[in-house]
Amino acid sequence: MEAKAIARHVRVTPRKARRMVNLIRGKQATEAVTILKFAPQSAALPVLKTLESAIANARVKADKAGEPFRENDLVIKETYVDEGVTLKRFRARAQGRAARINKRTSHITVVVASKEGAR
DSSP, X not given: OEEEEEEXXXXXXXXXXXXXXXXXXXXXXXXXXXXXXXXXXXXXHHHHHHHHHHHHHHXXXXXXXXXXXXXXXXXXXXXXXXXXXXXXXXXXXXXXXXXXXXXXXXEEEEXXXXXXXXX
């Protein structure tokens, strides 16, 4: 059994979010939650929220199927970050010029699966 969660248009750059995602890829779900809770990077929070959502989705899926749910058996099967839309802003510069500021967004995807389904 596997469950998926996607956070779209998150205001964190994909490069910074990928650093967090690479930390937890392939780990046990409870261990990954602990890693993200204590990571000092600001990108850890949206990745943590997406992971917790995927775990909750797995719980709901197990309840609907009538299967027993054990959070300790969940493993992060897949996780990746795609680039979202870029908000383009301008900052005034000297002599009437303008400089572009790109505010990048991310789409964070986390897939968790039970240990039997992760193989």
